[in-house]
Amino acid sequence: MGSMTPLFDDEYTDLPLKRALAQVLKSREAGAKVVGAYCSYAPVELVWAMGGVPAVLCAFSNASIPKAEETLPVNLCPLIKSSYGFIELKTCPFFEVTDAVVGETTCDGKKKMFELIEKKRPLHVLDLPQCPTREGAVEYWRHSINGFKKFLETSFDTVIGNEALEGAIRDTNRKNALVEKILAFGGQRPAVITWQEMYDVTTYAMVSNGEETVAKLEEIVAILAERREKRVFTSPEGAKRVLITGCPVGGDVLKVLKLVDEEGAAIVGLDSCTGLKAFAGRIEEGSGDPLMAIAKRYLEIPCACMTPNTGRMEVLKEQVDLLKPDLVIDLVLQSCHTYNVEAVKVESLVRNELGTNYLKIVTDFSSQDLGQLKTRIGAALEMC
Helix, strand or coil, rough: CCCCCCCCCCCCCCCCHHHHHHHHHHHHHHCCCCCCCCCCCCCCCHHHHCCCEEEEEECCCCCHHHHCCCCCCCCCCCCHHHHHHHHHHHCCCHHHHCEEEEEECCCHHHHHHHHHHHHCCCCCECCCCCCCCCCCCCCCHHHHHHHHHHHHHHHHHCCHHHHHHHHHHHHHHHHHHHHHHHHHHHCCCCCCCCHHHHHHHHHHCCCCCCHHHHHHHHHHHHHHHHHHHCCCCCCHHHCCCEEEEEECCCHHHHHHHHHHHHHEEEEEEEEECCCCCCCCCCCCCCCCHHHHHHHHHHHHCCCCCCCCHHHHHHHHEEEEEEECCEEEEEEEEEEHHHHHHHHHHHHHHHHCCCCCCEEEECCCCCCHHHHHHHHHHHHHHHCC
């Protein structure tokens, strides 16, 4: 396949979370306030506009779950338990450097967990309307975002003006367009980008913004274009192609993606909150009401907490058309009832309308189901 220029040439190669932490610490040392966030619905443009930096607090490690289960129900989503356990153990480096935290009402388990950590950091919970097409939904969401703006202004004795918001919106749009362009390289056949590299890019972009970030992403686009031109591939010709959809992925749950690798298949797309979802779409620039522009864009994020969640089905159609997967894996975390129930509709769409193979996997962060998962993934790929 020839020599391959890495997308990131630094000490954090293949360690995206350490790279992200280094970015956050660099901003903090320069005087930026750090605002921890759990979800793609957190309107981070407000954080950027006040000169701050967001830090992603969701955790994907099994190591902290026993501590969490001393307080939380055993049959709760592993992401929530992992996040809470790290906070209790004081071993989450992102949480430890936060000056404030923003939560959101996407998930019943998470919003109750926020109540347990509200004394540890200044905390603001955004009330997200979950019927996004209803009359008044976007106006209410703007009102909620304005409440977050007031929280930031009060907590950090600052003023977030429209000019700063418009600047953050422009930066976000430039960044998101480049991330989408990078992820679209998954449509090349054979592949010229690995899922590990996609995950590297999205993790980096979640905590970075501005000219330096745009320059780095443009450099990555150039590297991928060169791979395509020189036919430097990241998977063999004829490798089965897999699109991952569903719950966020990272840490120990990456076991599923690694098993796909072991079967010789190529993961060509990450349709999740830790992949495409956080970067799809644009915020209207120069609208005269940047908070409303932000509200409209964020309310279009197609999470399973929304009803009806028609946006996810439209995105899946677009991704299947672009990436041409042989198999769609719908990855569901245990006790994530929204994604688990929605899998019924996703399977019907993928199999019946898109004519593509489908596999639903329900898992947690432990290694107990590795053998079963390997068997199921191998069997599903053989049927493609």
